[in-house]
Amino acid sequence: MARSFYVTTPIYYPSDKLHIGHALTTTMADTLARFKRMQGYEVRFLTGSDEHGQKIQRKAAAANVSPQEYVDEIVASFQQLWQRLHISYDDFIRTSEGRHIACVQELFRRIYAQGDIYKSEYAGWYCTPCETFWPERQLVEGACPDCGRPVELLKEESYFFRLSNYADALLAHIESHPDFVQPVSRRHEMINFIKGGLEDLCISRTSFDWGIPVPMDPRHVVYVWFDALTNYISALGWGSSDESLFHKFWPEAVHLVGKDIVRFHTVIWPIMLMAAGVPLPKKVFGHGWLLVDGGKMSKSRGNVVDPFVLIERYGADSIRYFLLRELPYGGDGYYSEEALRQRYNTDLANDLGNLVHRSLTMIERYREGMVPAATAPAALENDLQRVAAQAVAQVEEELERFDMGAALAAAWRLVDRANKYIEETAPWNLARQGQNERLDTVLYHLAEGLRILRVVLAPFMPGLVTRLGHQLGLPNPGAFPAWEEAQTWGVLSPGTHVRRGEPLFPRLTDEEIPPEEGSLIATGTRVAGADLEPSGVPADSTGPAEGAVGKAGRSQAEQSPDTPPAEISIDEFARLDLRVARVVAAERITGADKLLKLTVELGGQERTVVAGIARHYQPQELVGKQVVVVANLKPARLRGVTSQGMVLAAVVGDELTLVTPEKEIASGAKVR
RNA sequence: GGCGGUGUAGCUCAGUUGGUUAGAGCACGCGGUUCAUACCCGCGGUGUCGUAGGUUCGAAUCCUACCACCGCUACCA
Numbered sequence: 240m241a242r243s244f245y246v247t248t249p250i251y252y253p254s255d256k257l258h259i260g261h262a263l264t265t266t267m268a269d270t271l272a273r274f275k276r277m278q279g280y281e282v283r284f285l286t287g288s289d290e291h292g293q294k295i296q297r298k299a300a301a302a303n304v305s306p307q308e309y310v311d312e313i314v315a316s317f318q319q320l321w322q323r324l325h326i327s328y329d330d331f332i333r334t335s336e337g338r339h340i341a342c343v344q345e346l347f348r349r350i351y352a353q354g355d356i357y358k359s360e361y362a363g364w365y366c367t368p369c370e371t372f373w374p375e376r377q378l379v380e381g382a383c384p385d386c387g388r389p390v391e392l393l394k395e396e397s398y399f400f401r402l403s404n405y406a407d408a409l410l411a412h413i414e415s416h417p418d419f420v421q422p423v424s425r426r427h428e429m430i431n432f433i434k435g436g437l438e439d440l441c442i443s444r445t446s447f448d449w450g451i452p453v454p455m456d457p458r459h460v461v462y463v464w465f466d467a468l469t470n471y472i473s474a475l476g477w478g479s480s481d482e483s484l485f486h487k488f489w490p491e492a493v494h495l496v497g498k499d500i501v502r503f504h505t506v507i508w509p510i511m512l513m514a515a516g517v518p519l520p521k522k523v524f525g526h527g528w529l530l531v532d533g534g535k536m537s538k539s540r541g542n543v544v545d546p547f548v549l550i551e552r553y554g555a556d557s558i559r560y561f562l563l564r565e566l567p568y569g570g571d572g573y574y575s576e577e578a579l580r581q582r583y584n585t586d587l588a589n590d591l592g593n594l595v596h597r598s599l600t601m602i603e604r605y606r607e608g609m610v611p612a613a614t615a616p617a618a619l620e621n622d623l624q625r626v627a628a629q630a631v632a633q634v635e636e637e638l639e640r641f642d643m644g645a646a647l648a649a650a651w652r653l654v655d656r657a658n659k660y661i662e663e664t665a666p667w668n669l670a671r672q673g674q675n676e677r678l679d680t681v682l683y684h685l686a687e688g689l690r691i692l693r694v695v696l697a698p699f700m701p702g703l704v705t706r707l708g709h710q711l712g713l714p715n716p717g718a719f720p721a722w723e724e725a726q727t728w729g730v731l732s733p734g735t736h737v738r739r740g741e742p743l744f745p746r747l748t749d750e751e752i753p754p755e756e757g758s759l760i761a762t763g764t765r766v767a768g769a770d771l772e773p774s775g776v777p778a779d780s781t782g783p784a785e786g787a788v789g790k791a792g793r794s795q796a797e798q799s800p801d802t803p804p805a806e807i808s809i810d811e812f813a814r815l816d817l818r819v820a821r822v823v824a825a826e827r828i829t830g831a832d833k834l835l836k837l838t839v840e841l842g843g844q845e846r847t848v849v850a851g852i853a854r855h856y857q858p859q860e861l862v863g864k865q866v867v868v869v870a871n872l873k874p875a876r877l878r879g880v881t882s883q884g885m886v887l888a889a890v891v892g893d894e895l896t897l898v899t900p901e902k903e904i905a906s907g908a909k910v911r
Numbered sequence: 912g913g914c915g916g917u918g919u920a921g922c923u924c925a926g927u928u929g930g931u932u933a934g935a936g937c938a939c940g941c942g943g944u945u946c947a948u949a950c951c952c953g954c955g956g957u958g959u960c961g962u963a964g965g966u967u968c969g970a971a972u973c974c975u976a977c978c979a980c981c982g983c984u985a986c987c988a
């Protein structure tokens with residue numbers, strides 16, 4: 240009877256593209272899922288999308304499509320990303336699906352029936368023009384964070400969930416189950432939080448309707464977490480006519496989440512389950528973030544890294560390796576393309592790739608590609624076997640505690656040992672001296688070591704399974720191996736015909752370093768399926784100004800301070816149509832904290848230009864100012880607004896100032 | 912403010928219940944080797960273990976104070 244294992248990622252919100260931070264959680268989950276499958280577990284791996292909410296409704300309205308159409312398009316891009324990353328999910332739950340809606344309503348009904356949901360009033364700060372409630376801590380100087388206008392304290396009828404009833408039970412559970420919240424630092428925070436007392440949670444809204452109707456009161460839609468968290472059991476058919484998946488996989492569940500949403504998973508979710516009489520999941524694991532430039536990856540910082548570009552550039556296995564290797568257990572990791580390339584070259588190209596290549600080359604050269612039989616194993620061979628067995632055992636151990644980085648480091652001990660083994664045995668000397676038995680033995684041990692590496696690395700880099708399988712001439716190269724195949728030495732049959740092929744990870748040279756901003760997700764572009772907008776985004780400081788100019792300038796300065804950007808000719812410069820324009824109107828753009836929509840007058844005609852300067856200029860102070868715009872820039876949509884050009888600004892770090900003519904001049908004047 | 916954490920080689924980090932000359936990887940330097948993707952193997956640190964005190968025969972490891980940085984302190988997914 241196979242043991243079961245259920246692993247989940249958060250369901251992602253389809254209002255924006257995914258970045259590599261999202262890919263991190265999902266890759267971790269995939270690695271665990273594959274590992275458990277290899278061990279013979281019956282595995283269910285769930286990911287999905289959280290599709291409701293006011294934000295989506297707004298964006299859809301701005302794009303003039305229905306919310307469902309809007310999310311369909313973005314969700315398709317999620318799925319495409321997961322496919323490119325070799326994510327082997329068994330199910331993809333969408334909260335707009337009927338099965339989920341029915342489940343949430345059933346759960347709501349049950350908890351309501353037994354008295355833990357009650358109707359009351361939610362008081363919140365409301366921005367009338369934006370039709371949005373804001374939590375107090377999100378207010379910017381007491382005003383709406385979107386539009387800057389004043390907010391008022393309003394009351395709205397809402398359903399509330401009695402978290403307070405379960406605080407003691409939850410605390411007892413967390414304290415008696417040390418594994419429930421991991422790593423321990425998060426566990427302490429949660430214990431502390433609960434001890435501070437729990438307030439009841441507002442779980443419905445009437446101010447928008449893109450959501451799941453409350454069963455007994457359809458004017459309300461179920462709000463946020465109650466809807467989203469339920470995905471973990473709705474996807475198993477809980478409360479439906481077929482609960483077989485639920486019975487098979489629950490509660491052997493592991494929820495992988497980023498550290499920012501640990502609380503929702505360790506407070507709200509368990510209490511929902513308790514209230515419904517459902518057992519709690521085994522574990523919630525909160526991993527750290529992948530930081531960029533020392534800070535969180537975020538759209539407004541303009542440092543969001545696009546996983547599609549990276550996969551295209553380096554391959555899925557390489558990206559997976561980097562993500563899993565770079566994150567310290569429980570802590571944050573640092574992303575930079577330079578770090579990625581470094582990892583790639585040292586670990587993948589030099590150590591692993593080269594090991595494979597040199598080993599197979601020798602088998603081809605000395606034995607016509609046939610793996611010989613090991614007839615004379617000696618001390619060195621025993622040591623290689625011992626290290627292999629140890630590495631396998633340790634990878635397993637680290638994987639069990641979700642330390643992917645340590646697991647990979649353990650696997651690399653075998654890589655290192657094998658490289659050293661070649662040095663120690665010097666097969667080229669054995670060949671020269673005609674020590675054929677010895678040479679046979681060494682070559683067999685090398686091939687066998689590679690065979691084991693293929694198995695051990697399979698959960699992390701699934702693409703390697705087939706590629707290495709081919710090169711090793713395995714009878715069924717694409718078949719995913721069982722974990723136990725790594726635990727036995729001597730499985731590879733002598734006589735197997737290897738095919739050296741191309742290096743698995745070609746070394747990257749410095750000349751090919753791509754511009755870093757090419758991997759950034761263009762900020763402010765409307766998220767539209769998988770087709771990427773060109774990365775240059777007009778008039779958004781987080782795009783060209785901070786993103787391209789600032790970034791490229793900075794990284795070049797670091798590498799070679801004396802190298803300016805490549806020379807251009809006067810003709811190339813002439814392709815820019817730079818003009819003086821006068822700002823005639825300016826307003827904030829709803830839902831964008833850095834963008835202003837400017838109307839400028841340019842030689843008699845008016846245009847709309849979106850500029851990422853809201854942090855630096857108030858709309859009213861811009862009116863009447865003369866600015867310089869790129870007049871022939873291809874239009875782009877930013878937050879639903881079509882921008883016909885971009886405004887030039889000088890940028891250093893967080894400082895920004897508009898470029899403006901030194902004296903008044905007729906608007907439309909050419910800048911050259 | 913409250914609670915918790917971190918501060919160890921240029922960089923990223925390990926350092927078990929306090930015990931001889933404080934470690935790994937990367938980067939850097941030298942040597943070796945040639946099967947290999949200018950790769951691999953070996954050798955190389957003078958690190959105030961944040962600062963100042965204290966406990967102890969003995970502390971990076973325990974205690975106190977201070978400094979710096981970080982996390983949590985609820986209804987944005």
